[in-house]
Amino acid sequence: MSEPVRSRGQIRRLVLRSGESVVARCRDFCRVALTDWDWPGPTEDTGLTEEERDLAIEDVLLVVSEAVTNACLHAGGPTELVIRLAPAEPRGHGAENGAPPRAATGVAGDLRIEVSDRSSRIPEFRPRGAPGQPGGNGLIVIDRLSRAWGTVPGETGKSFWMEVATPVPGTPPGPGGGASPDGGP
Numbered sequence: 001m002s003e004p005v006r007s008r009g010q011i012r013r014l015v016l017r018s019g020e021s022v023v024a025r026c027r028d029f030c031r032v033a034l035t036d037w038d039w040p041g042p043t044e045d046t047g048l049t050e051e052e053r054d055l056a057i058e059d060v061l062l063v064v065s066e067a068v069t070n071a072c073l074h075a076g077g078p079t080e081l082v083i084r085l086a087p088a089e090p091r092g093h094g095a096e097n098g099a100p101p102r103a104a105t106g107v108a109g110d111l112r113i114e115v116s117d118r119s120s121r122i123p124e125f126r127p128r129g130a131p132g133q134p135g136g137n138g139l140i141v142i143d144r145l146s147r148a149w150g151t152v153p154g155e156t157g158k159s160f161w162m163e164v165a166t167p168v169p170g171t172p173p174g175p176g177g178g179a180s181p182d183g184g185p
Contacts, residue, residue: 009109010037010085016078026068026081027061030113033083034060039108040166046107047169056167059145060111063162066138067115071160075119079157082114088166110147111164118157 012033016022033039040046040056048056064081071078086109125143126136142149146162 009087012083014081016080018077022072022078023065023068026064026078026115029081030061030064030083031057033085037085037108039085039111041107046167048167049169052167052169060113060164063142063145063164064113064115066141067113067160067162070123070138071115071117074123075117075121075157078115078117080114080116082112082116082159084112084114086110086112108166110166112161113164114159114161116154116157116159120153120158122151122158123160 010033012029014026014029016026034057039060040048040053043050043053046053068078068081088107088109123139125139128136142162145164147165149160149162152159152161
């Protein structure tokens with residue numbers, strides 16, 4: 001394994017073709033990227049407990065699973081998964097004495113996850129089904145665990161993107177953002 005990337009942006013792409021286990025392949029691909037990047041950062045640098053760190057990673061993997069599953073069920077299958085690690089944002093330390101704010105050494109940046117498919121259909125919330133019945137909750141999960149999400153049209157379909165913020169110690173999961181900056185859900 002290489003040295004973890006902690007503050008500069010990175011991108012990983014996985015081209016997807018039809019086949020079995022696409023959701024598992026995407027989760028595995030994402031897990032390897034998060035491990036390589038040491039996202040969200042080591043506990044001693046982030047202030048996160050091991051449990052908070054593990055839960056943040058599992059939340060990202062759940063978002064990936066739901067987005068890829070939705071592409072399989074409603075958009076003819078995913079064609080590409082892209083994971084972007086943004087550079088770590090300055091945390092404001094040192095600003096009190098006039099020094100410019102610096103990024104915390106071991107803190108990773110926010111994530112942007114994109115799942116492309118061949119459909120131009122925009123994801124939308126479905127009415128709730130009968131309690132205990134599967135289905136209809138994927139977008140609700142994505143909405144709760146992502147800071148924001150939306151779509152970008154492409155020449156042969158769309159890209160469904162989600163942003164996941166780097167966790168802060170002691171904060172409950174899911175910032176509840178959900179609405180995209182372009183005004184759509």
